[in-house]
């Protein structure tokens with residue numbers, strides 16, 4: 001009888017292809033958002049659709065990977081990077097358009113790319129995959145960014161600002177949580 005294969009799944013799978021698709025959509029989304037100085041409603045709606053499709057692949061690739069046994073170390077590292085490329089484009093784009101203060105974008109970028117550097121720094125002790133807090137943060141950022149990207153009437157402004165404030169707070173808190181996890185991972189791996 002043939003022995004069941006114990007080799008890890010190949011990184012060349014449909015879940016990781018969706019992650020890569022998310023990165024490929026970043027320039028298209030950025031172009032649509034910044035087109036005509038952000039003043040063209042049709043371009044803003046198209047940017048929102050591109051952003052929504054790309055962020056939906058975030059949900060799909062994770063579900064697919066878990067259900068079909070396609071979870072790979074490549075996916076654990078690449079998935080958060082793909083999210084950060086897309087949300088980073090949205091934060092920078094909105095700040096370039098003058099619709100979101102730069103300090104908000106800087107705080108988010110420092111947390112996101114700082115945690116990415118940290119993931120690589122501790123990789124020899126183990127892969128620090130996205131946790132529940134990180135996933136909640138991505139949902140809140142997606143919601144907040146979606147509201148900012150859509151050309152909504154002015155009375156939406158306080159709602160947009162409130163959701164964005166919640167997203168930024170959870171972004172910072174989960175960033176601190178990852179730093180503590182990295183410390184624990186290093187401690188548990190060093191005798």
Ligand SMILES: O=P(O)(O)OC[C@H](O)CO
Pocket residue numbers: 058079080083084112115129130131133134135137138174
């Ligand atoms: O907070 P992170 O860096 O783990 O990123 C979370 C991912 O974007 C969730 O898909």
